[in-house]
Amino acid sequence: MENRWATGRTEAFSDGVFAIAITLLVLDIAVPESAFENLPHAILHEWPAYLGYVTSFLTIGGIWLAHHGIFRRLRYANDRVMRINLLLLMAVAFLPYPTRLAAQAIRSADAERAAIVFYGISLLVCATLLGALWGVVARDRSLLAPGVTDAEVNDLLLRTTPSIGFYVGATALGLALPRVAAGVYLAIAVLSIVRARGDRSVAAPAEEPAA
Amino acid sequence: MENRWATGRTEAFSDGVFAIAITLLVLDIAVPESAFENLPHAILHEWPAYLGYVTSFLTIGGIWLAHHGIFRRLRYANDRVMRINLLLLMAVAFLPYPTRLAAQAIRSADAERAAIVFYGISLLVCATLLGALWGVVARDRSLLAPGVTDAEVNDLLLRTTPSIGFYVGATALGLALPRVAAGVYLAIAVLSIVRARGDRSVAAPAEEPAA
Amino acid sequence: MENRWATGRTEAFSDGVFAIAITLLVLDIAVPESAFENLPHAILHEWPAYLGYVTSFLTIGGIWLAHHGIFRRLRYANDRVMRINLLLLMAVAFLPYPTRLAAQAIRSADAERAAIVFYGISLLVCATLLGALWGVVARDRSLLAPGVTDAEVNDLLLRTTPSIGFYVGATALGLALPRVAAGVYLAIAVLSIVRARGDRSVAAPAEEPAA
Amino acid sequence: MENRWATGRTEAFSDGVFAIAITLLVLDIAVPESAFENLPHAILHEWPAYLGYVTSFLTIGGIWLAHHGIFRRLRYANDRVMRINLLLLMAVAFLPYPTRLAAQAIRSADAERAAIVFYGISLLVCATLLGALWGVVARDRSLLAPGVTDAEVNDLLLRTTPSIGFYVGATALGLALPRVAAGVYLAIAVLSIVRARGDRSVAAPAEEPAA
Numbered sequence: 130m131e132n133r134w135a136t137g138r139t140e141a142f143s144d145g146v147f148a149i150a151i152t153l154l155v156l157d158i159a160v161p162e163s164a165f166e167n168l169p170h171a172i173l174h175e176w177p178a179y180l181g182y183v184t185s186f187l188t189i190g191g192i193w194l195a196h197h198g199i200f201r202r203l204r205y206a207n208d209r210v211m212r213i214n215l216l217l218l219m220a221v222a223f224l225p226y227p228t229r230l231a232a233q234a235i236r237s238a239d240a241e242r243a244a245i246v247f248y249g250i251s252l253l254v255c256a257t258l259l260g261a262l263w264g265v266v267a268r269d270r271s272l273l274a275p276g277v278t279d280a281e282v283n284d285l286l287l288r289t290t291p292s293i294g295f296y297v298g299a300t301a302l303g304l305a306l307p308r309v310a311a312g313v314y315l316a317i318a319v320l321s322i323v324r325a326r327g328d329r330s331v332a333a334p335a336e337e338p339a340a
Numbered sequence: 341m342e343n344r345w346a347t348g349r350t351e352a353f354s355d356g357v358f359a360i361a362i363t364l365l366v367l368d369i370a371v372p373e374s375a376f377e378n379l380p381h382a383i384l385h386e387w388p389a390y391l392g393y394v395t396s397f398l399t400i401g402g403i404w405l406a407h408h409g410i411f412r413r414l415r416y417a418n419d420r421v422m423r424i425n426l427l428l429l430m431a432v433a434f435l436p437y438p439t440r441l442a443a444q445a446i447r448s449a450d451a452e453r454a455a456i457v458f459y460g461i462s463l464l465v466c467a468t469l470l471g472a473l474w475g476v477v478a479r480d481r482s483l484l485a486p487g488v489t490d491a492e493v494n495d496l497l498l499r500t501t502p503s504i505g506f507y508v509g510a511t512a513l514g515l516a517l518p519r520v521a522a523g524v525y526l527a528i529a530v531l532s533i534v535r536a537r538g539d540r541s542v543a544a545p546a547e548e549p550a551a
Numbered sequence: 552m553e554n555r556w557a558t559g560r561t562e563a564f565s566d567g568v569f570a571i572a573i574t575l576l577v578l579d580i581a582v583p584e585s586a587f588e589n590l591p592h593a594i595l596h597e598w599p600a601y602l603g604y605v606t607s608f609l610t611i612g613g614i615w616l617a618h619h620g621i622f623r624r625l626r627y628a629n630d631r632v633m634r635i636n637l638l639l640l641m642a643v644a645f646l647p648y649p650t651r652l653a654a655q656a657i658r659s660a661d662a663e664r665a666a667i668v669f670y671g672i673s674l675l676v677c678a679t680l681l682g683a684l685w686g687v688v689a690r691d692r693s694l695l696a697p698g699v700t701d702a703e704v705n706d707l708l709l710r711t712t713p714s715i716g717f718y719v720g721a722t723a724l725g726l727a728l729p730r731v732a733a734g735v736y737l738a739i740a741v742l743s744i745v746r747a748r749g750d751r752s753v754a755a756p757a758e759e760p761a762a
Numbered sequence: 763m764e765n766r767w768a769t770g771r772t773e774a775f776s777d778g779v780f781a782i783a784i785t786l787l788v789l790d791i792a793v794p795e796s797a798f799e800n801l802p803h804a805i806l807h808e809w810p811a812y813l814g815y816v817t818s819f820l821t822i823g824g825i826w827l828a829h830h831g832i833f834r835r836l837r838y839a840n841d842r843v844m845r846i847n848l849l850l851l852m853a854v855a856f857l858p859y860p861t862r863l864a865a866q867a868i869r870s871a872d873a874e875r876a877a878i879v880f881y882g883i884s885l886l887v888c889a890t891l892l893g894a895l896w897g898v899v900a901r902d903r904s905l906l907a908p909g910v911t912d913a914e915v916n917d918l919l920l921r922t923t924p925s926i927g928f929y930v931g932a933t934a935l936g937l938a939l940p941r942v943a944a945g946v947y948l949a950i951a952v953l954s955i956v957r958a959r960g961d962r963s964v965a966a967p968a969e970e971p972a973a
Contacts, residue, residue, distance in 0.1 A: 132960030138773060138830055140349060145781025148356025149571075152364065152433045153785065160441060165451035172441075172458055182434070190426045197349055208960055215823045215955065222785045223815070230793060230805075240798035247805055322426065327343030327419055351560060359567025360782075363575065363644045371652060376662035383652075383669055393645070401637045408560055533637065538554030538630055562771060570778025574786065574855045582863060587873035594863075594880055604856070612848045619771055744848065749765030749841055 133205040139214060140200050146218045147196070150225060151189045154182050157229040181232035184315045185224050188252060191321030192221060192259055195289055199263050201328065202281065204274045209265055217258040220251070227251040235311065245307035249300030252314060256292040263289050281328075288324055292317060344416040350425060351411050357429045358407070361436060362400045365393050368440040392443035395526045396435050399463060402532030403432060403470055406500055409536065410474050413492065415485045420476055428469040431462070438462040446522065456518035460511030463525060467503040474500050492539075499535055503528060555627040561636060562622050568640045569618070572647060573611045576604050579651040603654035606737045607646050610674060613743030614643060614681055617711055620747065621685050624703065626696045631687055639680040642673070649673040657733065667729035671722030674736060678714040685711050703750075710746055714739060766838040772847060773833050779851045780829070783858060784822045787815050790862040814865035817948045818857050821885060824954030825854060825892055828922055831958065832896050835914065837907045842898055850891040853884070860884040868944065878940035882933030885947060889925040896922050914961075921957055925950060 158178040164171035196217075206214070227248040234244035266272050267282050295317045303310030369389040375382035407428075417425070438459040445455030477483050478493050506528045514521030580600040586593035618639075628636070649670040656666030688694050689704050717739045725732030791811040797804035829850075839847070860881040867877035899905050900915050928950045936943030 134830070134960040135834065138777065138834070141352060141774060142777045142781055142826060144349065144353045145356055145567075145778055146785055148353055149360055149782055149785040150788075151429070152357055152360040153789065155361075155434055155436050156364065156367070156789070158437045162444060165445060165448050168441075168445060168451040168454035168458075172454065183430070186430045186433070187426075190430075193353060194422065197345070201346065201349070206960070208958070211827065211958070211960070212955060215820075218784070219816070219819045219823075222819070223788055225788050226791045230801075233795060234798060234801060237798050240801040243801035243805065247801075322423060325419070325422070327345040327417070327422070352563060355560065355564045355567055356778075359564055360571055362640075363568055363571040366572075366645055366647050367575065367578070369648045373655060376656060376659050379652075379656060379662040379665035379669075383665065394641070397641045397644070398637075401641075404564060405633065408556070412557065412560070533634060536630070536633070538556040538628070538633070563774060566771065566775045567778055570775055571782055573851075574779055574782040577783075577855055577858050578786065578789070580859045584866060587867060587870050590863075590867060590873040590876035590880075594876065605852070608852045608855070609848075612852075615775060616844065619767070623768065623771070744845060747841070747844070749767040749839070749844070 132208050134207070134211055136200050136203050136206055139206060139211065143196060143200075143214065143218060144193075146222055147189055147193045150222045151186055151193075153225050154185050154228060157225065157232065158182060177232040177235040180235075180311065180315065181228045184311070184318055185228040187315070187318035187322055188255070189221055189224065191318055191325065192217075192255060194322065194325035195259055195263075195285075198285060198288075198325070198328075199266060202274055202277045202285075203266065203272055205272065207269070207272060210262065210272065213258060213262045213265060217255065217262060220255045220258055224251055224255070231311065235308065241307045242304060245303040245310050246300055249296060249303050249310060249314065252317075253293065253296035253300060256289075256296050260289045260293055284326075288321075288326075292321060343419050345418070345422055347411050347414050347417055350417060350422065354407060354411075354425065354429060355404075357433055358400055358404045361433045362397055362404075364436050365396050365439060368436065368443065369393060388443040388446040391446075391522065391526065392439045395522070395529055396439040398526070398529035398533055399466070400432055400435065402529055402536065403428075403466060405533065405536035406470055406474075406496075409496055409499075409539075410477060412539065413485055413488045413496075414477065414483055416483065418480070418483060421473065421483065424469060424473045424476060428466065428473060431466045431469055435462060435466070442522065446519065452518045453515060456514040456521050457511055460507060460514050460521060460525065463528075464504065464507035464511060467500075467507050471500045471504055495537075499532075499537075503532060554630050556629070556633055558622050558625050558628055561628060561633065565618060565622075565636065565640060566615075568644055569611055569615045572644045573608055573615075575647050576607050576650060579647065579654065580604060599654040599657040602657075602733065602737065603650040606733070606740055607650040609737070609740035609744055610677070611643055611646065613740055613747065614639075614677060616744060616747035617681055617685075617707075620707060620710075620750075621688060623750070624696055624699045624707075625688065625694055627694065629691070629694060632684065632694065635680060635684045635687060639677065639684060642677045642680055646673060646677070653733065657730065663729045664726060667725040667732050668722055671718060671725050671732060671736065674739075675715065675718035675722060678711075678718050682711045682715055706748075710743075710748075714743060765841050767840070767844055769833050769836050769839055772839060772844065776829060776833075776847065776851060777826075779855055780822055780826045783855045784819055784826075786858050787818050787861060790858065790865065791815060810865040810868040813868075813944060813948065814861040817944070817951055818861040820948070820951035820955055821888070822854055822857065824951055824958065825850075825888060827955060827958035828892055828896075828918075831918060831921075831961075832899060834961065835907055835910045835918075836899065836905055838905065840902070840905060843895065843905065846891060846895045846898060850888065850895060853888045853891055857884060857888070864944065868941065874940045875937060878936040878943050879933055882929060882936050882943060882947065885950075886926065886929035886933060889922075889929050893922045893926055917959075921954075921959075925954060 158175060160168070160171045160175060164174070203210070227244070231244045231248040234240035263285055267286055273282070299310050299313040299317065302313060369386060371379070371382045371386060375385070442455045442459040445451035474496055478497055484493070510521050510524040510528065513524060580597060582590070582593045582597060586596070649666070653666045653670040656662035685707055689708055695704070721732050721735040721739065724735060791808060793801070793804045793808060797807070860877070864877045864881040867873035896918055900919055906915070932943050932946040932950065935946060
């Protein structure tokens, strides 16, 4: 018989890491006091920092939605799920670093390309680990809660897997056209949120009458 | 039938983001070691940082109270509620940046006005997204928990909507009188907390006797 | 009939703020790279930062234990409890700033006294708000869960109130003997943890046999 | 009769501290803008920061897994468990400081040894407090949930105790061969995660059919 972990505390810990990684991103946005002479211009001049903030925020938000979708379908986690989940959290908590680097470097002819590619690889690692998380569950149905259908399992596979390909493509694009790739990263993040779907059969909490 | 999200984990994740955004604000307060010669004066000299801390803390606190009020009335969330909630969290987690900027710039004749207006716009975006969150719920009663009355729905609308107008006015005022506008931002935050109301029908947890 | 707030989400949000405030303290500890020549000495040389870390960590830990003790005895919170709780969180989340200041200034003849007194006042504000929180509950027994006895109410008063006096005394002492006062702050924090007591009647979760 | 603390809120608070300590680690990774000329090289040049990030992340992750394993077997906590838990959290939240120091110093002939030993001692303190936590529980079986067997108790002792010896050895090794010791710290962290085991008898939440 397999080793089991109740999912409640893992969700709470993961939510904490997601929430902090998503919130730390703002620490990297700053206007130097030397630019206060023309502050409106200086605020607009920080656009790469905003782009990085929005992209990483929505990327992590999309991962959180998918994570939510995965864990609410689990009956329990096994050792492998716990380990992949830790690796996923390690990759997500790492994102503020490449985000900051890309925002700083996007105006430097020398550094732009490397920073965007590095950011893309970091996003790709997150997407791959998220896909692996659901892949492990999809292959071992005993982990799933009783009511989960094959259609739901495949649906989630179809929503987590393609991002891997998208990020491979966008990162490759970043070698030639870094700024276009930055836009594609944002587009993938927006898509991952727009495509996230709630559950048709989620039970309403507690005392629901015949609604 | 609509897609549904159970609210528990969304509340936990949102609480995490609120708690972190509210706590990061303190990182922006510092006295330079060069001012240690007359530390009491230097501590008082940081008043704009304290004003920013208190204003943003109470603003986020007020948003949290309203968020609490909204989510405890939900039976479940739909995709749209989840998306608006993510945008609201993105706006709230952004606040430490304009807060810091306003605190730094309030003593600079050049930058004061732009910084206060930028801060006001950021607060306005938060208020608008909070209003949109409840607006979506108010228009789709199937999202509401069974016992929620029309009076409660309108009551919450009356407590979330006016802030939008207040912030428009205060931000416009900031163009002419930045320091007065800073005071108004604080007043709006205090008001949002003083006007927050618990629920008259909240069930006490567990073993309540005939109270 | 009074307005009521369920306590679960307030506890979660408060835990988030406590956890972050307690964890941010470490960001203020650093050894400058210029001191790497004699690193063992440089690490020891940071003792004021460690003292500040331990003092503020245990202080916040003690406040958390008391907060835990208060909220587990509540049937629900009213508007006033929610507001005092927000003020308490605002004071606790502020602590990293005076902590850092005291650690930096303790070796400066000019600044030491002011920094220690400022730190003491910040601790006093936290203790006063914690006392006010329980004071409000103690005066309005309808907020209390059914089984809570008068003995428990007075017991908690006796554990939260004296700190206020201790901090007044220690802060006054800081005017004359700053370093001694710093030691007293630590002693008060240790005491608050040593004196924290669990509940004799807490129900064990779930399936407890006749233990 | 003993004082008791319900475990739910302690788990939530501990998860918050673990999640933040684990996430703050990324703030210490940065590439100076002066290195943008050859960014790919500069990114690789930061390898000590990545090594520190991964080591501390996995160490804290392993502590979290063990903490999870301990608390899910508790019927309730007593005062001593609460105090050791606070000390454990204080040690874990301290880790970002020695991690950063070790990553900065590993390329400095002067500082390398002291930094690695200091890091090892910090890890040792965490391991010792984790062992003490389970040791207290193992000696007082009345704290344990009803179904917990002696085999489980000994199994957890065997998984938490040896790390203490490992860290003593690795730290001593750091006096002679700092870089080798850094690798051993990472190996211990990986081991602690690979050896973490779920529970064979964890009840699946809610409506499990005869699986």
